[in-house]
Amino acid sequence: MELEKRDRVTGRTTTGHEWNGIEELETPIPRVVFFFLGATVLFSLICWVLYPTWPLGSTFTKGVTGFDQRNLVTEQVAKADAERASAWAGKVETMSFAEIEADPALMQPVKEAGRTLFVDNCAVCHGVSATGGPGFPNLTSKSWLWGGEPEAIEETIKVGINSTNDDTRVSQMMAFGRDGVLAPEQISNVVTYVRSLSGAEGDAAKIEAGKEVFAANCVACHGDNAKGSHDVGAPDLTDHFWIYGGDVNSVYTSVYSGRQGHMPHWDARLSPLQVKLLTVYVHTLDGAPQ
Amino acid sequence: MVSQLTTSERQYALVTLLLLGLGGLAMAAMGRGDPIAVHGYIVLLFAIGLSFVVMAGYYAPEPDKDRLSRYYDDPTRVGIVLSIAWAVVGMFVGVWVAALLAWPDLTFDQAWASFGRLRPVHTSGVIFGFGGNALIATSFHVLQRTTRARLPGQFAPWFVLLGYNLFCVVAASGYLIGVTQSKEYAEPEWYADIWLVLVWVTYFLIYLRTLARRKEPHIYVANWYYMAFILVVAMLHIVNNIAVPISWSSAKSYSVYSGVQDAMVQWWYGHNAVAFFLTAGFLGMMYYYLPKRAGRPIFSYRLSIISFWGITFFYMWAGSHHLHYTALPQWVQTLGMTFSIMLLVPSWASAGNALATLNGAWHKVRDDATLRFMMVAAVFYGLSTFEGSFMAIRPVNSLSHYTDWTVGHVHAGALGWVAMITFGSIYALVPWMWKREAMYSSRLIEVHFWLALSGTIVYVFAMWNSGIIQGLMWRTYNESGSLTYSFIDSLVAMHPYYIARAFGGLLFLLGAIVAAYNVWMTIRQSKLEAAQGKEDADIPLFARDAVQAGE
Structure with missing residues (x-):
């Protein structure tokens, strides 16, 4: 080799x-x-x-610095909370909604923090700009289901709608067609009537017939003038905003099969301060064009 | 190919397939209504299909004794074809899942087409299907050439290659129907895991038996790497997959580990899968095909040996850097970080050894796209190991963790290093295996090279940008002390990069399709000229007498 x-x-x-x-x-x-x-x-x-x-x-071995990631993050979070509290969050916790909204300097951080909270927690259903989507209400419409006062909004966020919270808001639209309360012809008439309330064209005879069906079946929740009721979460049927769609088919489906929307309760997940920030954020959203 | 088996090997094959088929039948019968039944039918079909192949050649005359004086390359040939096929499938699904991230509606409302089910088809398809088959095919080739010993039998190599592919098929089909242990890169359930253990132990025994019969006095360094790959993957696979099935007739099992211990075992497995599957195995490939193609001696024997021991020793400690800033105790994180830093030295020593081997052959790198694939692979190996050590530093990791930077890093390694060294090796190996002067088209290799390189660069740059933007957006606070951006804001910012990434992946996929065509045409030409019986340039089994170590 x-x-x-x-x-x-x-x-x-x-x-x-x-x-x-x-x-x-x-x-x-x-x-x-x-x-x-x-x-x-x-x-x-x-x-x-x-x-x-x-x-x-x-x-x-602990190391000579005694550095510990758990202590570090606990300290940093506590420090950030304290800084925020002294800068503005403390005021938000103690002031009333009207006082907060009247204070432009305070509204600046509230809106910033509120937007991030909203987009991280609420936008999945209500959309990044809070305009909703099929099945989820538009929060800029000022067409409130449970009331648009800050206290009402705060309560809705806390307990949710048809949620697992003991104090949840409860609301259900009956399945008038499926449960046999109304005949298809009656549903068709009441759909034409309801759509006419927000200006849709329709056969006058059907509208007239539908008005009677409405008076006999719907006014308990939606009211004589169809303006809805914040007590039972019944929507205003006279405006241009529809949660489940305003075309004939969608409204027919709503009447036939009923509706029972769901919103989770956030009291277990968000702190009272966060709920308050969200409340102010939602309450002061710019209104959508009609 | 069956005609190359002896009668007793054909009988072994049939008995094994009978047992396998019975196993599949039992799974199908016992698992009524459970996904395990689907896998039972797949196993049964696999066994029946292969039985037909064996039976069709069962009465062919016995192979002549001359075969024992030649190397046994049939499994390598089939392994190369399977590897290329898996590459095309796995990369296609990769482009699909990349597109899903940019256009999430591409699922067509089908459960099987959701991101969570398709993604492991991509990762397993390319890592285990493409990479694994390439490793098995090349390891059999390198092992025989560098020991001048024929594989010890003709049945066991087929059991390893085809058994391994059965594992891959069961794995990929399982993901689509929702069978998973939810452990990254170890998704297949308990029965597939047990099967892989049988296959892998056989693989290891083939290696040991061939090495024991070697006629070269020393074991070439490529075999050290291949051995480390086989041995350590067996350890990792067995330890990480210890689980208790909920019943013998169910696909579902529960890991014996829980909580942070489970996470640590998983990432000890996960990172060492990168180390011993995607690094050691492919370094074995590089240490044979690169000097062979360049016609140059290895730059430094000593460097290869200290790199080998450095890599095997340091990698074992590094897995915990995947769990920085988690519930994992901080001392484990510090250990993982520091060993990851030290790991850079043997990694760069390996990359440097490969590049320095090319000294005296750089004109070939310029002219020969096959060698250029291997050169670029070594460069990407160096780049991604540097990046990996850097990202393992805790403060760096606090920015990069959970972002696309990690994805970009993995693909710098997977596309730039693993796939490039594999394609380079395949282009070198295919003409040797099919007795051709060269590949069907050297132009197409050139086309493939530029598609692969540009695809990798587009991909990696897109992910660097998106990852760093993501990381910064997640930690940006405004003056009021709240987070400036929501998670959705960061997704919106990612969208253009996701499109760029899908495009980069598409380029890489096109390259793989070009490779498949080129390999296919080379094989077809080979059949036309098979009668000429060209001899290869390998030193034959009995070229000279066996030499003993120490002479």
Whole structure:
């Protein structure tokens, strides 16, 4: 076996072994490798001295800094809370809604914090700009189901609608068609009537017939003037806003199969301060064009 | 190919397939209404299909004794084809899930097409399907050439290759019907895991038996890496997948670990899967095909050895850097971080060793796209190991964690390093295996190279941008001390990058399709000229007498 074989290009000897034509050079390990190995080991040793690192049975080396991620985050959160409280959050907690909304300097941080809370928690259903979507109310419409006063909004956020909270707001539109209360013809008439309330064209005879059906079946919740009721969460049927769609088919489906929307309760997930911030944010949203 | 098996090997094959088929039947019968029954039918069909193949060749004459003086390459050939097929499927699903992130409605309201079910089809398809088959195929080739020993039998290699692909099929089909352990890169359920253990132990035994029969005095470094890959993947797989099925007739199981211990075991597994599957295995590939293609000796034997031990030692500690700032005790995080930093040295030593090996052959890198694939792979290996060590530093990780930066980092490694070294090796290997002078088209290799490189760069830059923007948006506070951006705001900001990423992935997929065509045409040409019986340039089994170590 040839032990002293030299490589033409580098002038180095090979190890003398060959595997299917592959050889290896006897190049010593470049110094830079040892340098970087030393540097990274040194870095590691410093970290081990400074921070908790090695397990010792039931405990571990604490490191000379005594650094602990749990304490650190607890301290940082407490500090941030304290800063926010002294800057503006404390005022929000103690002031009334009217006072908060009357204070432009305070409204600035409230709106900033409120928007992030809204988009992280509410936008999945109500949309980033709070304009809702099929099945989810538009919060900029001022067409409130449960009342648009800050106290009412705050209560809705806290307990939810048809939620698992003991004090939940409860609301249900009956399935007039499926349960056999109204015949298809009657439903068709009342749909035409209801749509005419917000200006939709319709057969006058059907509207007249539908008005009678409405008076006999719907006024208990939606009211004589069809303006809805905040006590039972019944929507105003005379405006242009529809939760489930205002076309004939959608309204027919609503009357035939009923509706029972659901909103989760947020009292378990958000703090009272956060609920208050959201309340002010929602209450002061710019109204949508009619 | 069945005709190359001896009669007793054909009988082994049939008995094994009978047992496998009975196993599938039992799963199908016992698991009524459970997804395990679907897998039972798949196993049964697989066994029946292969039985037909074996029976069709059962009465073919026995192979002549001459075969024992040649290397056994049939499993390597099939493995290459399977690897390319999985590459196209896995990368196609990858482009699909990338598109889902940009256009979430592409699920067509089908449960199986949801992101959560398709994503593991992509990851398993490319890592295990494409990468795993390439590793098995090349390891059998490299093992025989560098030991000058034929594989010890002809049945076991097929059991490993086809058994492994059965595992991949069961895994991928399971994800689509909702079967998963919810452990990243270890999603397949208990019965698939047990099957893989059988396959993998056989794989390891083949390696040991061939090495024991070697005619070269020393074990070439590529085999060290392949051995580390096989041995450690077996350890990782077994430890991480210990679970208790809820019944023998159900696909569902529960891990024996819980809470933070489960997370730590999972990421010890996950990071070492990167280390020993996606690094050690492919370094084995690189250490053979790169010097072979370049016609140059390895730059430094010593560097390969200290890098090997550095990588195997340091990687084992690094998994906890996936769990920075979590419930994992901080001391484990510090350990993971510091070992990740030290790991950079052997990683760069390996990349440097590969690049320095090219000294004296850089003109070939310029002219030969196959060698250029391997060169670029070594560069990306260096880049992504640097990035990995950097991201393992806790304060850096607080920015990068949970963002697309991680995804970009993984793909710098997976596209730039793993896929490029694999394609380079396949382009070198296919002409040797099918007795051709060269691939069907060197132009198409060139096309593939530029598609792959530009796809990788588009992908990685898109994810760097989106990841860092994401990380910064999540930690930006306004003056009132509340978060400036909501999560949805960050998603809106990601949208253009998600489109760019899908485009980069598409380029890479197109490259893989070009490779599939090129390999296919090379194989077809080979059949036309098979009668000429060209000899390859390998040193044959009996070229010279066996030499003992120490001579």
